[in-house]
Every structure is written in structure tokens, then in C-alpha cells.
Amino acid sequence: MLRSVQGxxxxxxxxxxxxxxxxxFTPELGKVGVMARGAKKVKSRHAAVTQLFTYGDFVFFKQRGQMGSLNSAEIIEAHHALREDLHMSAHASYLVExxxxxxxxxEGSTYIFEQLKAGLMAIEEGKDMQIVVHLYxxxxxxxxxxxxVTDACVxxxxxxxxxxxxxxxxxxxCTRCRYKDAMAIPIAEGTLKLLKLFPRMDMRRLGAVQVKEETKAQLKACMRAYMDVHIGVQWKSRGFIEQMEKYNI
Structure with missing residues (x-):
């Protein structure tokens, strides 16, 4: 079957x-594997559109249970800056990973597709990469x-x-229940406000936010610990971000 999608x-x-x-990653079909024949060749018409982070129109042939075969593609947003800047590349890589x-x-999701598309654009536009990552x-x-649970004591x-x-x-x-977890992370009012806001906030509406370094440090501690406890994945891209932070790159 010939499919025409944005991805x-x-x-x-x-x-x-x-x-x-x-x-x-497409809104309708979710994740789809596609073979792009000849795309490694410099002069290939598919060389540019198959690069990481590229957002475009893709036409491919796919039979049920088989990998798709790319027929044609047109770039909508190349995201060159995301591949050329080390910090942008690391944070964008975490989103796609x-x-x-x-x-x-x-597993299709129009909402997640739009959030990812907006997140990549936000990083390229110079918005706070850490806030973009935590929101995603x-x-x-x-x-x-x-x-x-962020709007009340769990x-x-x-x-x-x-x-x-x-x-x-x-x-x-809350203060009365704090004793129930000796490893709980202390948070200030500004951190709590963002933790409450993130579940409701649409990435497409993210502005040029200014967040205090203390607040960002608390957010990072909360979100990374929560990810490790409940998702339990060793993220290659997050590991690279942590190495850059450790050596102040």
C-alpha cells in the first residue's frame, strides 16, 4: 500500500x-521503519531528507508486516542547527530517543507528534533546552x-x-507527610509551580521563559529521579548531556 504522511x-x-x-514518527501510523535506497550516496535525492530530526512529507510503499520502501520525500524543516550545535543536538536527541x-x-499519536515537532523547533529557536526537555x-x-501527582500531597x-x-x-x-520518604527532594514554590504547570502545558505555547538556576536545579533532580524510578531506561542521549554538565562543556 502506498502511504503519504508527514513524519x-x-x-x-x-x-x-x-x-x-x-x-x-508519524501522526497516523506512529513509528514506521522505511528503507531509503541509495540515500548514503552524496548525490542521492534522499540524502538530506533521511537525516536525524528532519521533518518532511514522505511517500513510501508498505505491505503489512514488512518494512516500508521510500518512494519520494520533501523536506518541510531540515533542522540543520540541531545537528550542528553540540548542546542542541544532545537535547534534541533526548527528545527523539x-x-x-x-x-x-x-502506535500513532497526533498530540505527541505535535509536541515533538514543537519541542525540536523550540530548541532550534533558542528557548531554554532544559525546560523543553522537562516539559516533554x-x-x-x-x-x-x-x-x-503535583497538585496535592500524594x-x-x-x-x-x-x-x-x-x-x-x-x-x-506536604510538610506533615515529608517523613514518609527520607529521599524526597526539597522543592521551592517556583519549582512546584512548574511541576503543576507541565502536565497541562502545550509545548506549542511555550514562550521564552526565564527560570532561576536554583529552580532549574531542583527540577532536574526531580525529573531525572522520577524518570529513573518509573521508566528505568538507560538513556544514551541523557548520559551524554550529563557528561557535558559534569565537565562543563
Missing amino acids: IVLRSMDYGEGNKIISL MTDRMLGEE EMKMFDLAGYLP SCGETSGITSFSPAMGGTL
Whole structure:
């Protein structure tokens, strides 16, 4: 069957002497593997459109249970800057890696597609990469059914006096329940506001936010610990980001 879709390249792998296999994320079909014959060749009409992060129109032939075969493609947004800048590339890679590993094959989601598309554009436009990443992580938690409780105490339901975040218990804790998790992460009011906002916020509406470094540090601690406890995946791209942070690259 011939399919015509918009898609974002999540992975691009060399195959054989001159071919590439790409993993496309599309709104209707979810993740789809497509063979692009001759795409490794410099003069190939498919060389540019099969690069990582590329957003474009793709036409491919696919039979049920088989890999697709690319017929034609047109670039809508090449995202050159995401591949050329080390920090942009690392954070954009984390977005596509989460999408690739947390969505099942042919599991479509127009909403997640739009969030990923907006997230890549936000990074390229120079918006705070850490905030973009945390916002998208929250979308992934929601998709996986592990959205943390952030609008009340996860233990007693109290909505006031929230002072910490417990990855193990699944959300925020009030002062009275703080003792229930010795490993809970202390959070300030600004951090709590963002944790409440992220589940409801659409990436497409993200502006040029200014967040204090202290708040960003608390957010990072909360989101990374929560990801490790509830998703438990060793993210290659996040590991690279952490190495850059460690050596102040």
C-alpha cells in the first residue's frame, strides 16, 4: 500500500553499501521503519531528507508486516542547527530517543507528534533546552501512565504546605507527610509551580521563559529521579548531556 504522511526522522542507520533505514514518527501510523535506497550516496535525492530530526512529507510503499520502501520525500524543516550545535543536538536527541523507545511500533499519536515537532523547533529557536526537555518528559510520563501527582500531597491529598517531591511515592509531599520518604527532594514554590504547570502545558505555547538556576536545579533532580524510578531506561542521549554538565562543556 502506498502511504503519504508527514513524519519526523527519529533514527537513521546505514544499511549495506548505499542504503539507509530510517525510523519515522508519524501522526497516523506512529513509528514506521522505511528503507531509503541509495540515500548514503552524496548525490542521492534522499540524502538530506533521511537525516536525524528532519521533518518532511514522505511517500513510501508498505505491505503489512514488512518494512516500508521510500518512494519520494520533501523536506518541510531540515533542522540543520540541531545537528550542528553540540548542546542542541544532545537535547534534541533526548527528545527523539524518548519518543523512539517509549512508543510502540505503529502506535500513532497526533498530540505527541505535535509536541515533538514543537519541542525540536523550540530548541532550534533558542528557548531554554532544559525546560523543553522537562516539559516533554512530562508528556512521556503521561503517555506511559506514570504522570506524577503535583497538585496535592500524594500521601494525604493536602493541597497546601507542599515542600518536597518523592519519586518513589509518585509525586509531591506536604510538610506533615515529608517523613514518609527520607529521599524526597526539597522543592521551592517556583519549582512546584512548574511541576503543576507541565502536565497541562502545550509545548506549542511555550514562550521564552526565564527560570532561576536554583529552580532549574531542583527540577532536574526531580525529573531525572522520577524518570529513573518509573521508566528505568538507560538513556544514551541523557548520559551524554550529563557528561557535558559534569565537565562543563
